[in-house]
Amino acid sequence: MxxxxxxxxxxxxxxxxxxxxxxxxxxxxxxxxxxxxxxxxxxxxxxxxxxxxxxxxxxxxxxxxxxxxxxxxxxxxxxxxxxxxxxxxxxxxxxxxxxxxxxxxxxxxxxxxxxxxxxxxxxxxxxxxxxxxxxxxxxxxxxxxxxxxxxxxxxxxxxxxxxxxxxxxxxxxxxxxxxxxxxxxxxxxxxxxxxxxxxxxxxxxxxxLTARRIAATAAPTVAAPTTTVPTTDAPAAAVVAEAPAVGGQVGGDATPAAAPIGARVPRGAGMRAVWSVVRGQPAARLGIAAVAVGHLVMVAVMAMTPVRLGESHADADVLRLVGIVLSLHIAGMYAFSPIVGWLTDRLGRRAVILGGVGLLLAACAVAGTAGHHTPRLSVGLVLLGLGWSGTMVAGSTLLSESVPAGVRPSVQGLSDLTMGLAGAGAAVAAGFVMQVAGYPVLTLLAAVATVPLVALALRPVPTGASDEEG
The missing domain is CATH 1.20.1250.20 (MFS general substrate transporter like domains)
Incomplete structure (x- = not known):
């Protein structure tokens, strides 16, 4: 009716x-x-x-x-x-x-x-x-x-x-x-x-559930007058009609709609269906890549930094130095995240992702050439944390707003799975590289790992698409 x-x-x-x-x-x-x-x-x-x-x-x-x-x-x-x-x-x-x-x-x-x-x-x-x-x-x-x-x-x-x-x-x-x-x-x-x-x-x-209910309520007013509007606090039906995103230009980036009006996406879909959604959204692919690559580079370099410090300091000093250096690194990761979030909204998601990559490259260059100079190595680890923060905050924000609400949690789960496995693999590979080739080569390889992300972030925006979706 x-x-x-x-x-x-x-x-x-x-x-x-x-x-x-x-x-x-x-x-x-x-x-x-x-x-x-x-x-x-x-x-x-x-x-x-x-x-x-x-x-x-x-x-x-x-x-x-x-x-x-x-x-x-x-x-x-x-x-x-x-x-x-x-x-x-x-x-x-x-x-x-x-x-x-x-x-x-x-x-x-x-x-x-x-x-x-x-x-x-x-x-x-x-x-x-x-x-x-x-x-x-x-x-x-x-x-x-x-x-x-x-x-x-x-x-x-x-x-x-x-x-x-x-x-x-x-x-x-x-x-x-x-x-x-x-x-x-x-x-x-x-x-x-x-x-x-x-x-x-x-x-x-x-x-x-509130976001879905609002989306399902808004969609019929524009595109589907025959759709019944849900009025309860229970989840909407297994198939949700998405409303367009509200908002406009944000620091030069158009805020992407979660999905076209009337688009229907099954909630709780399997990973194959989830990946098909990601594959069809360039912005979602960039968001997942930013989070995963940033985490991979950070873990690879950070995990072997205590070993690097142990090469030049006695056991009596190394634990104290590791604590100081890693504390500075953690401060870089988290303490400035509100500023990174403000920049993400002000300058745009893509710009902050690229800025994060730039900081990761600077971190690899500083840490890799620091030798056994602990203050310079500490600067490199702070830059590493800041770069991770940029890719994590901007990538997560971009991913969340570029897919329909009905499949959003599953896509976010796929992103966290990718990030976790990338970090675990990086930690294992970093130990092998450190033993075979040393810390400078490890930082060089970590820097090289950002190349696919840079290429994806610099990909030209298709005509008619928002900046975040290109």
Missing amino acids: ATDLTAPRTARPDVASIQRRTLRLLFGTQIIGGVGVTIGIAVGALLAARIAGTAVAGIAQSAGVVGAALLAIPVTRIMARHGRRPGLVVAYAVGAVGGVLVVLAAATRWVPLLFLGMLLFGGGTAANLQARYTAVDLAEPTRRGRQLSVIIWATTIGAVAAPNFAALADRVTTGWGLPPLAGPFAFSAAAFVLAGGVLLVLLRPDPL
């Missing part, structure tokens, strides 16, 4: 109020979850070395990275069907189970249980990564980059606080009878439970 266009429509939700509430919740839970994740990273390799030996300590750490990448797919499928809230809660719950299993592995010294626990522990990372996409479901086109970057920036607080919590948790839980270094993972599990519980109770209405 045709919809009476003269009849009063369901009241449009107060999007600005919902978005402010969502950002506050995400900011708080990102800090809590970030503490949980960083504690595990801080002591995971040490615990693995005690249980299984130094030779497999790095593999245990990689298990957490791979776990986060693999969990991105089922988590985003849950989001595609049921919304952001259940997906984030499940991811944190899996991370909490992983933390408990690591504690049990420390108590029993059972290596397979340790690897399984570290694999599931990656659920905390998966939740933290997906939170950045949740931040832009209801964001205004001119503020997407800034609001996404604020959620990334919140991770800085957790990363800075976590080492202190790790030491405290280890002291407290050792008194409870837990093995040394197991306590921090118990604390991580508790942090994940707290973050997931807060989201379960308070992340209402769900931002993704």
